[in-house]
Amino acid sequence: MKTAVRYYTRSGNTKKLADAIAGRLGVEAAPVDKGLLERADVVFLGCSYYAFDVDDSVKEFIRANRWNIGKIVLFGTSAAMKSTYKTVSKVAEETGVELLHEEFHCRGQFMGFHKGRPNGEDCSAAADFAEKIMEKMGL
Ligand SMILES: Cc1cc2nc3c(=O)[nH]c(=O)nc-3n(C[C@H](O)[C@H](O)[C@H](O)COP(=O)(O)O)c2cc1C
Numbered sequence: 001m002k003t004a005v006r007y008y009t010r011s012g013n014t015k016k017l018a019d020a021i022a023g024r025l026g027v028e029a030a031p032v033d034k035g036l037l038e039r040a041d042v043v044f045l046g047c048s049y050y051a052f053d054v055d056d057s058v059k060e061f062i063r064a065n066r067w068n069i070g071k072i073v074l075f076g077t078s079a080a081m082k083s084t085y086k087t088v089s090k091v092a093e094e095t096g097v098e099l100l101h102e103e104f105h106c107r108g109q110f111m112g113f114h115k116g117r118p119n120g121e122d123c124s125a126a127a128d129f130a131e132k133i134m135e136k137m138g139l
Pocket of ligand 1: 008009010011012013014015048049050051052053077078079080081107108109110
């Protein structure tokens with residue numbers, strides 16, 4: 001069973017969670033421009049909101065790698081939104097990729113708001129979340 005961690009970030013917030021998750025799972029996190037060279041049964045995919053949408057490169061990652069993705073598990077950060085599920089689920093449906101309903105999402109620093117987030121606590125919670133998902137899948 002192969003696991004991969006991919007993320008898109010503009011100011012480093014989502015990368016913090018990606019590194020925490022990858023560290024716990026013993027893999028390396030990489031940006032979404034790095035495609036999957038082989039099939040990953042579970043892909044932890046990190047993305048955030050920019051003007052009420054996720055970046056096109058996240059959607060493109062799913063489309064381009066659909067044959068190598070088993071399931072996607074979302075994680076991310078934003079200033080106000082609580083989930084990227086609704087947006088990403090449209091691309092998942094379009095491509096036939098399975099998207100888990102469970103997701104980790106927390107506040108991310110934006111201008112003067114949510115300073116320091118995600119913080120150490122958020123990163124630990126993200127890593128715990130990923131570990132629980134893997135356990136639930138019997139991995
Ligand atoms: C141009 C821009 C637009 C944003 N739009 C939203 C938004 O619509 N909703 C929201 O909750 N946060 C919004 N944010 C805040 C980011 O989602 C938040 O800072 C996030 O943690 C950024 O993650 P990153 O550093 O991994 O890119 C926006 C940030 C930027 C820079």
